[in-house]
Amino acid sequence: MADAEVVDRGRVAFSRARWAEAYDQLAAADRDGHIAAADLARLATATVLLGEEAKGCDTLGRAYHAYLDAGDAEGAASCAFWAGMLLLSHGHPEQGAGWIAKARRAADEGPADGVVHGYLSLPSAIQALRARDFPRALEGYSAALEVGERWHDLDLVALARLGLGSTRVGLGEVTAGTALLDEVMAGVTAGEISQIPAGIVYCTVIHVCRECYDFRRAREWTAALTRWCEQQPDLVPFRGECLANRAYVMMTQGDWADALAEADRAVERLSDPPGQPELGWAIYHRAEILRVLGEDVDAEEAYRRANQLGWDPQPGLALLRARQGRTEEAVTAVRRALDAAGQGPVRGAVLPAVVEVTLAAGDVTAARQAVDELAEIAGRVDSTWLSAVAAQAVGAVQLAEGAADDARGTLRRAWTTWRELAVPYEAARTRVLMGQAYRALGDEEAAQLELDGARWTFSQLGARSDLTAVEALARRTAGTGRLTAREVEVVRLVATGRTNRAIATELFLSEKTVARHLSNIFTKLDLPSRAAATAYAYEHHLL
Template sequence: MVRRETAGDTGGAAVLERGRAAYAHGRWADAFEDLAEADEQSRLVAEDLCALATVAFLVGHDTVALDAFQRAHHAFQEDGDVGHSVRCAYWLGYVLMLSGRMAEAMGWWMRGQRLLEEDGVQRVEHGYLLIPASLRKVNDGEPRAAYDGFREALAIAERFGDPDLAAWSRLGCGRALIEMSQADRGMAMLDEAMVAVTAGEVSPMLTGRIYCAVIMACRMTFDLRRAQEWTAAFSRWCATQQGLKPYRGQCLIHRSEIMQLHGEWSEAIDEVGQACAHLSDPPGDPVLGMAQYQMGELLRLRGEFAAAEDAYRRAGECGHHVHPGLAMLRLAQGRLDDAVAAIRRVAAESEADRTERARILGAFITIMLAADDVDGARTATEELEQLAADFDAVYLHAVAASARGAVALADGDAHRACASFRRAWQAWQELAAPYEAAEVRLSMAKACRELRDHDTAELELNAARRTFEKLAAAPALEAAMGLSRTTAATDPTLTRRELDVVRLVASGATNRDIARALSISEKTVARHLSNMFGKLGVTSRSGVTAYAYEHDLVPDR
């Protein structure tokens, strides 16, 4: 290769050397300033243009990065260096892809492919140009074909000893395997890619991308332990990258999600607030929608409903999904019909996507129970339990056990509800998730009251209330306080569903009539009656009817 020397005076050479040194030591902001100045004073050679393009990308100057990569591409071509010329074409496409300019990205990748075909020499760049097509196959629902492409790229990477391409390829293989329902093999491939990243073997252009992709894969498989571990590593890496612009916002979002899970809500709000500010400058970053949705979730749990709604709206404007968060907000606001309509639509649209389905079913069950659609909640719980078994993720097992307990309680089977709630509580404890564990304890308190175990109910209720107070979880705390204030006038010995049955029995309805009216099975009606006979100390339907008249539960005719 012919190296073209940089012209210029001694001062310009000193600036260039300073920029090269900053680049070598990972001081991206310093390197950008010095290399850009050197380029203004005297046009840089191809290698230095690649360095300028890299640091420009890392500090958020994509326009400069694209210009420098393009100039380097042409300079390498003039020098007859096909490999490096094609490598620049690849990185041009990469930066354009991340900017959402896919047509231009495809154009550069196709140019690179043509140059390799004309050259006729086997080069490592052949492997790089397999990556975009394989990524498209993953996104188009062709994971088997994508896996084959990534494996071919990995073989090329290993032949040429290229760590960047090897990490890229392993990441792709892992993602494809997860899509093929081989999560264990897929996550093992992702872990191997991450070993190269954490060892510092991968270039900074790719390091942040691989971190983000691996953490997103952990979220897709509900592997919260792995997500937490890699998020911590990602945070450490970001902290060492001077002036880093891409990736940092997404890192802050992931940190916020982990903080939320562990009950560090104030810190989580601060973190995602920083993410929103970081991603808003310059405007147009689609990851901002992810940050706004996370902000909405935290504000909803805090009871700041107007601010939460605004955050969900901004997330939607960025193209991010707004459910199930917005549907749960509507439920908390008492807009049950809106919540039901939204969650039913989202559930119907998610039937072909197992990950999305698992993500929304917990909210779907909660809303269906609030709407007294116990059968719908029961069916969704069975599906969620199957998904939890398929993913074998502690998080999904916890959500499914919580749902099973809630459905059992709605069915009047408090004993079975307690058993499910206990399993859910243990799983949430394992994940160190205090809010979710407290929600389960609140439900346990309701179940224990059904069983007239008032001492245990009080213990569970007080424990839940303390957690809600610590987190400033206003809606949940209000629910706990409301349960504490329950009086005899609202008849704490009977559930809402049992009170519905009492009214219908008093009106002369048969078990079949009651089942039809409440959209439950006759078997469930019989169970409710059996439970009520024990609670009320009666042995017949006439005793239930008498109780209804004594407590003004008979509807006006």
């Protein structure tokens, strides 16, 4: 038999969340002789929390058989359930389904109303939620909650309420859904939930908050997840995702240097051991930080790496292409991303990029269609963040349509909200649009004040590409204020006598896009011909 003192040391270390020590002691006891099924389950948990999921699942399998040999069907079913859930979450559907089936068979040998039956309601509910079959998801999570409350099983209650909250958010009942998530998080932060369910809750709640654009909650719970991870220095799962979430929060707050460092740490943590599914997601966030910093080459490489790992690089890569002047590629990419988004919450994240890219391509009609849909989503989702995103996009389209006075008011509301949310980059981008609106209205002093404010913020953030663009915009006279940066480039080239084909080649555009830009220019400036556009360019010192 195993040394009782070694087992006791392993149990104490386990209770204190010292996973490496718990693993060493319990593994030593396991090598020296047979240990009880409950200690095998502890060893499996410690193994998983040290990042060895496959090895941990094997140990859970041994614990399953040990429980069966001891006549404890419920204990066996619990081990089989967690082995199945871990395998399913790490991309092994057949093995995972096999262990869930073993769990059901073992549960059938135990009490008919046993607590494990509640856990076994979860896999089908999770599948239903992912398929957006909300009625079936509610049914499954409600059944799990009833069992959890009856047996006072806090892990099951937390997982069931997590699912119910996520489902309510998916149904558009954001206030009710986030209230359930807050209730779950209160129990987790109080230490009422065991480690693997707690990690699942943390990461799922932050993900749901981001999906419903509740970034205030996402920031708060990311900070709580950070504290939870720091209390367990040996912890491997959840830590990489925690770092990636922290990087995103830092980016929105304007702490870009720290955000990039945190993203690098997330990528490092998620790369070892290999096969962690969150790695592509973390690399995508790293690419986003590099893009706003103006590090285009490194950003493109990161987008490509995220794609290789199975994470869609859009809409970030499309925004990079638009800034590079490759607008046709950008338009194709965001339209493809929008199609892939379906009617889910991701659609609200893609539509702002559609607006930005189609405006860069000179297709105001397409931008108007996208912004109308975005505004409709913002109107039915209770999210201050999404309201600011929509107002900024609406203002940009109004400006492109020539409704500068309307744009000014809309953009002012967006800017005020961004400031309240403490999101400096988007606030500065909105100020650039406000400057263009004031310029179109003939108020050059107000335009310069807005552009100067944006320029200062971009300089503080290190947003090199945005800084270059706003400095060029600030140098222009009031007469060019009605044109976008791309349209000014087209006018300049027209004034040198270049054909549409030559302009397209120089700006890496299609001839169709150049023709659309020219049509917009003639309309905005009320010009009848290329010769008149040339005269305009000389008159306004664009050459």
